[in-house]
Amino acid sequence: MTAKHSLGWIGMGRMGFPMAERLLKAGHPVSIWNRTRAKAEPLAAKGATIVDRPGDLAGQDIVFSIVSTGKDLEQVYFGSNGLVAGGSASRPKILVDCSSIGIEQSEAIRDDLKKRGCDFISAPVSGNGKCVKAGKLSSVVSGPRAAFEQIEPYLSVIAASGVSYVGEGELARICKIAHNVFLGVVIQNLAEITILAQKAGVPRHAFLDFMNASVMGSTFSKYKSNALVNLDWTTTFTPALLRKDLDLGLKAARDLDVPMPVTAATREALQSHFGAATLQKDPAAYLEEDFSALLETVALASGLKLEPENVPMPTGLEVEG
Template sequence: MSATQPTIGWIGMGRMGYPMAERLVKAGHTVKVWNRTKAKAEPLAAQGATLVDSPAELADVDMLFTMVSTGKDLEQVYFGAGGVLTGDAAPKIFVDCSSIGTDQSAELRGRLAERGASFIACPVSGNGKCVKSGKLSAVASGPKAVFDQVEPYIDVIAGRGVSYVGEGELARFCKIAHNVMLGVVTQNLAEITILAQKAGVPRHAFLDFMNNSVMGSIFTRYKTNALVNLDWTTTFTPALLRKDLDLGLAAGRALEVPMPTTTATRDALQAHFGAAQLKDDPQAYLDADFSALLETVALTAGIQLEPEDVPMPTGLEITAQAAE
């Protein structure tokens, strides 16, 4: 790695990947980017990033970050046709911010080691708005000496910092546990919000009370506007949430940890997929944000939801400092 300014490679320009890479570019780092749909990356080129035509063209970077949907996608951009490791050259450090299974991560780590490369698992917590407002957080695992080299760049991406939890795939377990809690909290939040509404309490009033109580959180606050005004702009889909619950349940079985609450949440989430079939456009319902689980709970409670047209602060408003 260069003693001065390393060259950073980036793969993945989705809802999370774009603003994450953008923070590195805005911070003045040299970033080379590949995305399957090149048009999605072109606005970043206007800010100073260099676009490449294939992952193979990133083989000469000092460190490579990836933010993709699945382990299969990650394997493809690393080892598939036209992948980063197609030729003889390879980045010395790979940093993956995706949410994938521990077994997949361990296999990729081993294959990269055979090519003389180190691997840092670094899944993140938040959404695109969190990234832009400087409130993303991250958890990392892998060789400590390698983590120390990449930590300053992860800190740029994750405004709330990064927690190093040890060797191997421990960060994957942390992210799986995190997203299991995300599913459980979201399902319960939808249930109690509909419970209060059916008793006669406006959603905005109930959620304002919750957010100001000891049970409120960054998450409940930033989802409040969506739940009050039925804004299902996608940050994370029900399908991705279901994948993460399945990963959590699989880990529970492997480690012999009983997870009855997670099991019940997984079953409740499946009802959302069934409710989609009652909609005029089932796929659009499933492509909407996972907070639309509120609609499924309302449906089973016999309630027809309407927006309350009460703008609610999310806590993720972008400050001038965060935008820098």
């Protein structure tokens, strides 16, 4: 596909780097900013232009972003040297945010950008860095339909598994919050039943092999099985970020009068992981590891000490050639 627009990118974290890399591999020149410049520099060899501040991307037609929190997004958009800060006459036509942030924050950002003449597309994604590289990332999108039609070809390169347009405003944010609520419930229950089977005498790898082959198996259970079997807590998503999203889900439920007792119980179960972390040599570092480490918290409460089983498990996330 020949690029019809100039593209910018903000955020070179675990997700942002491989997402921007897909655009570059597809032949789209991309200008990139990241708070820590060194994290972006490897992409320069693949055709990226690295800039010094978010405001240097103001001349791009479309700018993508993926950052940790709504406050981070506000800062890179409106803060000192921000993308649309000050009296600059040059501003992107469309801003596409792939972060997971709250509905109210996103709404306020949308309103502010509209006053500045910019369209805002909410495009949170489902998956992790390995999913991006394997072409199995998906995205849910909301915002002005005409703006979506312009960014959709580029987003489809990034989220090769599928791009779902769900309507105007912040509807994509509620979809992403609901998605991550389900993520929390599933990982908590998967940890519980895996420990249940292990305590009865079933090796984790054998139990998860059965689950993955059953009607209850999923892309998620398959790509988490290697972590759960071999205690590989390489970070894809932290417990703190999952807790944030469960809180966002419970707030939305209160606002919309939807009972969510299973979500509430999951949130409290996750909280116990933060207490269990104090038993580690470096609690802060432990809490920066993957959220699937809560398997150890369930095991601890069950009187089990886990050991890696050293059985490689297929993840289904082979990288595209």
